[in-house]
Amino acid sequence: GAVVSQHPSRVICKSGTSVKIECRSLDFQATTMFWYRQFPKQSLMLMATSNEGSKATYEQGVEKDKFLINHASLTLSTLTVTSAHPEDSSFYICSASQGAADNSPLHFGNGTRLTVT
Amino acid sequence: GEDVEQSLFLSVREGDSSVINCTYTDSSSTYLYWYKQEPGAGLQLLTYIFSNMDMKQDQRLTVLLNKKDKHLSLRIADTQTGDSAIYFCAFNTGKLIFGQGTTLQVKP
Numbered sequence: 443g444a445v446v447s448q449h450p451s452r453v454i455c456k457s458g459t460s461v462k463i464e465c466r467s468l469d470f471q472a473t474t475m476f477w478y479r480q481f482p483k484q485s486l487m488l489m490a491t492s493n494e495g496s497k498a499t500y501e502q503g504v505e506k507d508k509f510l511i512n513h514a515s516l517t518l519s520t521l522t523v524t525s526a527h528p529e530d531s532s533f534y535i536c537s538a539s540q541g542a543a544d545n546s547p548l549h550f551g552n553g554t555r556l557t558v559t
Numbered sequence: 560g561e562d563v564e565q566s567l568f569l570s571v572r573e574g575d576s577s578v579i580n581c582t583y584t585d586s587s588s589t590y591l592y593w594y595k596q597e598p599g600a601g602l603q604l605l606t607y608i609f610s611n612m613d614m615k616q617d618q619r620l621t622v623l624l625n626k627k628d629k630h631l632s633l634r635i636a637d638t639q640t641g642d643s644a645i646y647f648c649a650f651n652t653g654k655l656i657f658g659q660g661t662t663l664q665v666k667p
Contacts (some may be wrong), residue, residue, distance in 0.1 A: 446601075448601065450594060476654065476655065484659070484660075485647065485657045485658065485659045486602070486657050487645070487659050488655070488656075490652055529574040534600050535602065537655070547590065547592060547604050547607055548592075548604070548649075548651075548655050549604060550594075550601040550602040550603070550604075551601050552600050553599075553600065553601040554586075555599070
């Protein structure tokens with residue numbers, strides 16, 4: 443089946459630094475990838491939709507200058523948390539669809555646990 | 560926007576059946592999904608049902624869809640300890656919208 447690889451799985455960084463998270467579709471091309479954030483014991487919150495070759499679409503309330511998304515190829519999207527602060531500590535999960543995003547199941551990476559000290 | 564409700568917790572004994580329920584407001588989703596999340600991991604697609612179906616069975620999993628009542632359920636037969644996880648229903652309205660998740664606890 444479709445596999446989405448997310449890296450790193452866990453990262454600890456100091457406040458003020460930037461962290462890059464990678465999301466790769468391993469055996470399929472993904473025109474669209476999605477980035478979610480999950481707080482403890484809560485559901486997933488969609489942060490942005492990453493479109494290959496164009497700018498990402500951010501959900502209301504998500505700072506695009508804070509969470510930089512680059513979808514440089516059909517198999518790779520990156521999320522960079524810039525000038526991270528402790529409140530950015532969270533579980534970040536990416537997902538990708540094999541087919542049309544509104545008509546195909548989404549496959550998820552294993553998530554990245556970000557801790558900002 | 561879409562409003563999706565799930566009960567937060569379910570506890571069953573090993574070998575029993577588990578039924579996880581989900582209600583929604585927006586009927587435009589072509590597919591309705593069930594995902595499983597184990598601690599510290601991403602989401603695993605368990606099964607999905609096409610919106611014009613009433614029922615889908617896949618081994619121990621049975622999905623029931625009642626469009627009139629806007630109710631989706633997931634039944635796990637012969638529940639095992641390895642089924643302990645959080646289960647999310649989800650709907651695709653151009654982007655995937657998740658319920659709050661139901662924590663399933665399976666007691667040996």
